[in-house]
Amino acid sequence: MALSAGEVRKIKKAAVVDGVLPIFHERWSARAFADRDVAQEDLKRAFEAARWAASSNNEQPWRFVVGRRGTATHEKIRESLTGFNQAWAGKAPVLILGVAKTRFSHNDGPNGYALYDLGAASSYLTLQAAALGMTTHQMAGFDRAKARERLGIPEGYEFGVVIALGYQGEPESLGNEELIRRETAPRQRRGLAEIVFAEWGKAMEW
Numbered sequence: 562m563a564l565s566a567g568e569v570r571k572i573k574k575a576a577v578v579d580g581v582l583p584i585f586h587e588r589w590s591a592r593a594f595a596d597r598d599v600a601q602e603d604l605k606r607a608f609e610a611a612r613w614a615a616s617s618n619n620e621q622p623w624r625f626v627v628g629r630r631g632t633a634t635h636e637k638i639r640e641s642l643t644g645f646n647q648a649w650a651g652k653a654p655v656l657i658l659g660v661a662k663t664r665f666s667h668n669d670g671p672n673g674y675a676l677y678d679l680g681a682a683s684s685y686l687t688l689q690a691a692a693l694g695m696t697t698h699q700m701a702g703f704d705r706a707k708a709r710e711r712l713g714i715p716e717g718y719e720f721g722v723v724i725a726l727g728y729q730g731e732p733e734s735l736g737n738e739e740l741i742r743r744e745t746a747p748r749q750r751r752g753l754a755e756i757v758f759a760e761w762g763k764a765m766e767w
């Protein structure tokens with residue numbers, strides 16, 4: 562029998578490190594979504610957090626198209642997902658498409674940091690959502706041409722991500738052994754020694 566949603570939450574939670582904000586250890590990407598709607602105020606709070614991310618030249622190049630389940634926008638975002646993602650993300654009460662404006666507004670010059678900045682804003686969104694008891698799952702697996710055409714995204718905006726947002730559901734509701742295995746597996750991260758250097762290739766000593 563699959564683990565319960567509560568048991569999974571315990572497995573997914575990273576070990577707490579003293580002095581680090583707890584929300585960084587609590588956020589994780591669920592694929593099983595509960596059949597529960599997201600209140601408009603909580604959705605708004607997630608975007609209120611996202612809009613305070615830093616960005617190159619304070620361009621704030623991120624734009625989000627939000628589809629609630631039962632709307633044409635949700636359906637269009639869902640249809641643009643790859644088959645693997647459609648199988649589970651279609652059940653999320655909210656699907657968000659994140660795109661980035663690729664030219665600076667002040668001089669129309671190319672903004673090479675647009676996607677970087679969208680990533681920062683998306684990260685804030687996911688953390689705020691987690692703080693409100695919701696779960697998010699970011700996805701690269703979607704058809705950009707389909708999304709551009711169906712959602713009428715103009716040229717000059719690059720595709721970054723689709724984010725499924727809602728409340729964690731029971732793993733069993735995924736109805737697929739491989740998805741349940743992933744949903745209940747502990748999370749993995751590289752150690753600091755592999756990613757933080759005092760000199761290139763030489764781990765920082767703490």
Ligand SMILES: Cc1cc2nc3c(=O)[nH]c(=O)nc-3n(C[C@H](O)[C@H](O)[C@H](O)COP(=O)(O)O)c2cc1C
Nearest residue numbers: 588589590591592646698699700701702703722748
């Ligand atoms: C930019 C990006 C793209 C991702 N694309 C997909 C995807 O297409 N399908 C999927 O199931 N998960 C996707 N993920 C989720 C990652 O696999 C997940 O964040 C990673 O395994 C770490 O797990 P955690 O978020 O629970 O800590 C994506 C995450 C990010 C940030």
